Amino acid sequence: MPARPASLLAAFAVWTILFLPSMLAGASPRAVFLLLLSALLFWPLAVWRPLRIVSVLFLVILGAANIVHDGFFGYLIDEFFIASSLRTTSSETREFLTSLPMGTMVWCAVWLLLCAGIVRFMLRKGNEPNLQGRASQRLAIAALLVWAGFLGYSHWTGPLDTTTALRKLHIVYPLHIANAGWRQYQITDALLYTPLLPEPTPPSPQSQVDTVVVVLGESASAHRWSLLGYQQAPTNASLQDIPGLQVARVLANGLNTAAALPYVLTGLSALDSVTHQAPSFIDLAQHAGYKTIVLNNSRYLRTGEDFLTHALRRSANVYLKVGDGDYDEVLTPALQTALQDPAPRKLIVLHTYGSHVTAASRYPKTAHQLADSYDTSIRYTSDLLAQWIRMLDTSSPQQSALLLYASDHGVVVPPCSGSSRSGGSLSSYEIPALAWANPVSLAQNAQLLTPLRQQDPAQVHISNTVIPEMAIQALGYSLQALSPTHRPRQVLLDAEGHPWEHSKAQLCQGQGT
Known part of the structure; x- marks a missing residue:
């Protein structure tokens, strides 16, 4: 019919x-x-x-x-x-x-x-x-x-x-x-690709920093960093007076870890990294003769390898899963042990759990308690960064030392939502980056922290690919050591196919300093 x-x-x-x-x-x-x-x-x-x-x-x-x-x-x-x-x-x-x-x-x-x-x-x-x-x-x-x-x-x-x-x-x-x-x-x-490494190894060992610590942050928004203009709470009080410190507001390359973190490791997306066999800064450090130590407090299913776990493990002389989303202070004893390692040159990577997913679960009761739980989680991270800087500073005062930090992405914060959460907003894209160098490093290279220097901390001029770039330069490489398709930090990242100045107008901007 x-x-x-x-x-x-x-x-x-x-x-x-x-x-x-x-x-x-x-x-x-x-x-x-x-x-x-x-x-x-x-x-x-x-x-x-x-x-x-x-x-x-x-x-x-x-x-x-x-x-x-x-x-x-x-x-x-x-x-x-x-x-x-x-x-x-x-x-x-x-x-x-x-x-x-x-x-x-x-x-x-x-x-x-x-x-x-x-x-x-x-x-x-x-x-x-x-x-x-x-x-x-x-x-x-x-x-x-x-x-x-x-x-x-x-x-x-x-x-x-x-x-x-x-x-x-x-x-x-x-x-x-x-x-x-x-x-x-x-x-x-293509996960098990062999990175294309530069030849020969870095030509100028005198320009290499002896100990480089890179802290991979999680879910931190620049909109809640008091050092970047936030005035509702002293979220960075412990970092306020540390000499040799430089902070900047930078742009995330994605809204979740799977999208954003590969850029902090290789300067490219995960797909572009495997397509072009791009090295991470950890690969380049091992290639340069550094002892590479990776300390991980991130949660992930360990039934199989993915891009992020493989990129962190591939060139690590020591890989240690010290926690599974515990309070990030669990990394402190492992960092102290790594700093005492007798290797003359070391790269130490700390993969934190930051303020992800529920900020109120990311800090102990003994942490500085602020009115807002997300602010408290940022303060807790800042306190740890200050502690880790002091540990690095005192571990080998006669050697050069550098600590780099950036979040992978930020989160939506009020008034764009009722509470802090994953999502797309101005505060999700604009994230904090930090660099600290001891006097020995700055005497050796006065331009070491220059990439993060900008006159207005409320403005965004670079993306968080600045972190692998600064890391490999501290290892003695030029930027050409990264994949030739890598976009240099001076080129402002486009968001969703539009220039950032256009895109940011489409996002909730009610959060504020």
Whole structure:
């Protein structure tokens, strides 16, 4: 029995609802066209019974995940969501869920209720003419012909590899998840690459700093650093009067660790790093003859390697997991042991847990308590940085020493949200960077801290790729030691494809100094 046009239209409208999360990126005539195109191209999944329920359930779950991800970061899930999911522990997941914005939870509830009706419709109406009639089947065949036409045209115009095909098709919802999965697969597949190291080793040992400590921060926003203008609490009081200290407001290269931290290690994204076999500053330190020691307090699932864990372990002479998201003071005894190591030149990396995910859980009761829990977590980090600087300063006073710190990304803070949380805002992109050098280092190289010097601490001129750059220069290398595709720190990072000065106007700027 043929389906009546009105009946088929109603069935197609119900099917189209499952593709509505594609509109989270913004409503426009183009977005509406892509919504209808996506529903049409995947209509065969609604017609053929064996695929129908599986497809509906997949779209329901994916839609909920997209709503949550958009609620945090302002865009649909990507390869960094996949990477984060693969490394996130159950306790970290619970913390994330407790920090869900109320609006996101409401939209999720509305979505699931709406989808419950769609599933009921598909189960009850699945054998009726609106899905099984000739018109419905012809529509499905037309969709398949469009797919075949795309594949044929693409093959005719040139070789069609998976990367190219998914890059072209990612605008068709939900193929963005296929594109994200493929990009993550490319990173994982090439994980064990051999870094391309410069030859010969650094030519001028006299310019090398004897002990370099790099602290990888987590979830710290420059908007809550009193040294960078925040006036509501003395969050950096312990760092205030330390001589040889330089701080700056810099730009994060992503909104979560999987996206942002690779830039602090290699100066490139994870995918570009594996594509160009880029060395991390740890690789370069070992190549320069330094003893490399990595101390890690980050949480991650240890069932498999990912880009971040491999990049930290690959060239570490000593790798020690000293904590699993414990208070960062757990790193202090391990740092003291590392500083006492007799190696003449050392690079020590501390991977902290910072203010992630729930700031109130990131510091002990004995820490300086401020009115705001996020401010307290920043103060706790500052107190540790001050302690670690003093330890470095006293460990070998006759040798040169340098400590570098930057967060991977920041967080959303009030008034852009009810409390501090992961997400996209001005305070998420603008993060603190710190450098300290002892008098021996500054006498040896007066320009050592220059990259972080800027006249106005409220302005952003560089990104946090300044950290690997300063690290390798302290090791005796020029910037050319990083991958040739690395963007130098003087080039201001674009955000979401737009110059930063344009992009920042689109973000919540209510947080303030």
